Amino acid sequence: MSDIQPKKKRPAMEVRGVTFAYGKNEVLRDISLKITEGKITTVIGANGCGKSTLFSLMTKNLYPKSGQIFLRSRNINNLDLKEFAQKAAIVHQYNTVCGDITVEQLVSFGRTPHKKMMSASTEEDERCIEWAMEVTDITKYRHREVSRLSGGQKQRVWIAVALAQNTKILLLDEPTTYLDVRYQLDILRLIRRLNKEFGITIIMVLHDINQSLYYSDEIIAMKDGKTIAQGRPEEVITTELVKTVYGVDLNIRQIDGKPFVIPV
Secondary structure (H helix, E strand, O other): OOOOOOOOOOOOEEEEEEEEEEOOEEEEEEEEEEEOOOOEEEEEOOOOOOHHHHHHHHOOOOOOOEEEEEEOOEEHHHOOHHHHHHHOEEEOOOOOOOOOOEHHHHHHHHHHHHOOOOOOOOHHHHHHHHHHHHHOOOHHHOOOEHHHOOHHHHHHHHHHHHHOOOOOEEEEEOOOOOOOHHHHHHHHHHHHHHHHHHOOEEEEEOOOHHHHHHHOOEEEEEEOOEEEEEEOHHHHOOHHHHHHHHOOOEEEEEEOOEEEEEEO
């Protein structure tokens, strides 16, 4: 038998001992975690637990008081925003756009990290733009003004902008916020397709616990600025953990092999 051990897969992202404070208000305390390559990982927790702050740190919108964050083994502090955008794409919770920009024009902005200033679009740019619109099912809206779309359609456009960056890591902050249930499910199914069919590593923050459990491969549970559990939903989600995280008594049921939370 060979003594050669299989090479351990490096994490897509890693947070090492990160602490962060707004002034004197410490909101994250010595957080360490690893994001598994090729999986859907969702951060959950009650309002004020620090999950949005963690997301902002992982996307270079904030900088830690102490500790380090790595993207594919590179400290993100050593990456400028353009380099970061070539490796990871972000869809923020709040997005705005000027009134007359079309869908295709907005999606084309996703190619900015790969272009030199004032350079013309290449065949690769056009290919990535077309693919992003096709995958998100917005090609039919390409000439329509983004401001005229519904909330769910707009969210698909913003995801298409991120996909046009042609990265293998996608970070999403509350991607279903303000959408009705139909569009919430459409977006979550799209996210799962991006992961399963195209191998994109997904890191997201979700507010709805059942959506988090059903559509995620791994869960990171947070409370009071700390991570208190990480792993597969069916392995880590218990009534005790839910009580600790959200402060309410809820029962756990299994649906399609995934835990589902219901009121007691």
